[in-house]
Amino acid sequence: MQMYLLALNPTDSVTEGFLPAARRLGLAVTVLTDTPAAHRAVGGDAYAGVEVLECDVRDFRAVVSRVSAHRRPDAVFSNSDHLQAQTALAAAYFGLPAKDWRAALRTKDKAEMRRCLAAADLPAGVAVRAAEVPAGQDPATVLASADIPFPCVVKPREGVASEDVVLVGEHAELIARCAEIRSRRPGEALVVEEFLPGTLHTLETLGDGAVRRVLGGFRTRLSAPPYFIEERLTWEPGLPAAAVAEVLAQLDALGVGFGACHTEFVLSDGRARVVEVNYRAIGDQCDLLLADLLAVPLFEWILRVHLGERLPADPWPAPAATGCLSYPYARTPGTLTAAPGPEDLDVDGVRLAYRPLRAIGTRRPVHHTNRDLLGVVRALGPDRPAVDRAVDAFVAARTWEITP
Incomplete structure (x- = not known):
């Protein structure tokens, strides 16, 4: 059986978890990645017998094209935060078991996740107050009418690993932190949400x-x-x-x-x-x-x-x-x-x-x-x-x- 594994950089989850597991299951594994040299440079036997192909894995259309021109898939899988929607769309294209691409999008996009949960029929006090600061828009203008209490947390809308996630205590600090994050991440949208004690x-x-x-x-x-x-x-x-x-x-x-x-x-x-x-x-x-x-x-x-x-x-x-x-x-x-x-x-x-x-x-x-x-x-x-x-x-x- 043929499995395609979508990845960005190599991770312990892949090299010590999923690739050995695929080997034990007798799967033929093809890693699709935009950084093939990094995967081929991993030491040990983690990639023994594993095919590594270059692909723009952030684009589901490129993934579909690469798989379609190669070997028929039995599974398309990824453990990357950044690639769940693309993986779901590619797997669905080939009629394979997959996550709902809409759920993958909702969980990756923190602003969309907050909107979805706010609209859901959940117990009072569970939803979190949040506001999105779209790319290119002035945080001061967007947040002027937002009902976000202090302290609050500002974060990239699609960030990972607590990168540029900061607690702020008042309005001027919030605007300064937004500018600081954007200096490192030009063109990215931000999310501001209430801090959750506990x-x-x-x-x-x-x-x-x-x-x-x-x-x-x-x-x-x-x-x-x-x-x-x-x-x-x-x-x-x-x-x-x-x-x-x-x-x-x-x-x-x-x-x-x-x-x-x-x-x-x-x-x-x-x-x-x-x-x-x-x-x-x-x-x-x-x-x-x-x-x-x-x-x-x-x-x-x-x-x-x-x-x-x-x-x-x-x-x-x-x-x-x-x-x-x-x-x-x-x-x-x-x-x-x-x-x-x-x-x-x-x-x-x-x-x-x-x-x-x-x-x-x-x-x-x-x-x-x-x-x-x-x-x-x-x-x-x-x-x-x-x-x-x-x-x-x-x-x-x-x-x-x-x-x-």
């Missing part, structure tokens, strides 16, 4: 078109305001049933149900209010930990639903372990001059895996986003105190040096 969580789901399963979720610890860098994600098996139901109702309103979905929401005063919906599997190695926690072939199941198969009907056992991910990150600009290399350890029954995300000798500014991450510590253990102790001790015993 605890930040994720909900991971997987659907086959008929049934949607809740896989679980993480609690997210963020950096200090005004930025939103993810510092640690901890497995949280006990999410309130009412909160899960509220999140699922919001996903239903958006039309989300097929394939993997990673939803971020804030829990406050018993209400679950969606921050954003990423219509793909969770990333930054959380998906690798999730597969270990659930002890199921998660990546294979995700691919199988795109091949038209149903999810297993049997109940999934509750995870017997717990886990977390911790992300050391750069606080200052400069060159990374010292950092630990990859490690795999067993500490008092806790399995630890550390993987660098930035090479020594690399010089970078500070972005105040996940781009600043230096590495990821992935831990799986019998209980949360043991996992936390092992991760904290690992990070404390190692050094990451940034030289100005």
